[in-house]
Amino acid sequence: xxxxxxxxxxxxxxxxxxxxxxxxxxxxxxxxxxxxxxxxxxxxxxxxxxxxxxxxxxxxxxxxxxxxxxxxxxxxxxxxxxxxxxxxxxxxxxxxxxxxxxxxxxxxxxxxxxxxxxxxxxxxxxxxxxxxxxxxxxxxxxxxxxxxxxxxxxxxxxxxxxxxxxxxxxxxxxxxxxxxxxxxxxxxxxxxxxxxxxxxxxxxxxxxxxxxxxxxxxxxxxxxxxxxxxxxxxxxxxxxxxxxxxxxxxxxxxxxxxxxxxxxxxxxxxxxxxxxxxxxxxxxxxxxxxxxxx
Numbered sequence: 252x253x254x255x256x257x258x259x260x261x262x263x264x265x266x267x268x269x270x271x272x273x274x275x276x277x278x279x280x281x282x283x284x285x286x287x288x289x290x291x292x293x294x295x296x297x298x299x300x301x302x303x304x305x306x307x308x309x310x311x312x313x314x315x316x317x318x319x320x321x322x323x324x325x326x327x328x329x330x331x332x333x334x335x336x337x338x339x340x341x342x343x344x345x346x347x348x349x350x351x352x353x354x355x356x357x358x359x360x361x362x363x364x365x366x367x368x369x370x371x372x373x374x375x376x377x378x379x380x381x382x383x384x385x386x387x388x389x390x391x392x393x394x395x396x397x398x399x400x401x402x403x404x405x406x407x408x409x410x411x412x413x414x415x416x417x418x419x420x421x422x423x424x425x426x427x428x429x430x431x432x433x434x435x436x437x438x439x440x441x442x443x444x445x446x447x448x449x450x451x452x453x454x455x456x457x458x459x460x461x462x463x464x465x466x467x468x469x470x471x472x473x474x475x476x477x478x479x480x481x482x483x484x485x486x487x488x489x490x491x492x493x494x495x496x497x498x499x500x501x502x503x504x505x506x507x508x509x510x511x512x513x514x515x516x517x518x519x520x521x522x523x524x525x526x527x528x529x530x531x532x533x534x535x536x537x538x539x540x541x542x543x544x545x
Contacts, residue, residue: 302341302342304437304439304440305323305325305336305438305439306323306338308439311323311324311325312324312325316337319340320337320338320339320344320345321337321338321339322335322337322345323335323336325439325442329352331350331352331354332350333349333350333442333446334347334350334442334446335347335349336348336457339364342365343362343365343457343458344362344363344364345362346359346361347359347360347361347362350446351376351446352446352448353376353448355374355376355377355378357446358371358372358373358374358454358456359371359372360372364388365459366388366391366458366460366462367384367388367424367456367458367461368386368387368388368389370383370465370466371383371386372384373426373445373454375472377472379470379472379473379474380470381454381469381472382426382454382468382469382470383466384424384425384463384467385463385464385465385466385467385482386461386462386463386464386465387462387464387465388462390464390484391460391461391462393408394408394411394462394484394485398411408485409484409486409508409509410484410485410486410508410509413486422460422461422462422485423459423460423461424461425463426454427453427469428452428453436455441455441457442457462484463482464482464483464485465482466479467481467487476492478492478493478494479491479492480492480493480506483508485509486506486508486509488506488507488509489506490503490505491505495517499520500519500520500525501517501518502515502516503517504530510530511530512530513529513530514527514528514529515527515528515529515530523542523544524542525541526539527539527540
């Protein structure tokens, strides 16, 4: 750390908040001043470059909105806002919003220590809603703790039993058309990708881990529902409508704790029933029945 920065830190701190209000931690103080005023940039060894691309970027305007919570605002060349996001202790924490060049919102939601919580929405450049997701940061931690319990009788969530065979996929965000995109892009690069204004571009969320809990809906650019259903504690549960492999074929059926149950019906683009499938309690398909086109 530059000795000049240490000397300047108390002066900047006085402008941020009176020092007499709380006991000063010199390390936290110098970090906060550095972020707010862009006096230095941490090396990649000190912090993840994914967040560093914004948090320690002197071109992004930052201000302290509460103790240890920083608002970062990026602007386009024309002066309109590009994103408004919040950090606390070098983690995404608080409201998140980003915008297309036409000032339409691209996405919005809330994060708690890098985890999304509550409703998360994305939009098309024309202002039409693109997707709705619901997450729970609190239940994410509960279920992660549940996974660490060794005895099945001590485990409380259905996802715990399924996740034994591979936990990662149950705690990852689900968005269409983002395969093949470099997942190691920095936070700023993800924002630039999401707000480029291309309808076909896949959405890259600013978080890598999450727990789905609540409504899950995808829309096309005309406002028609493509997929919809509910997640409960990280698993699909109840009635679901799904698009089959990106085609016009639609599926309608039930999940029970992440497993297909009962009869599933498949319709073509004109709404005609094409075939049905029946699933047993173990999710194994027992029979398929095809219908002739009338």
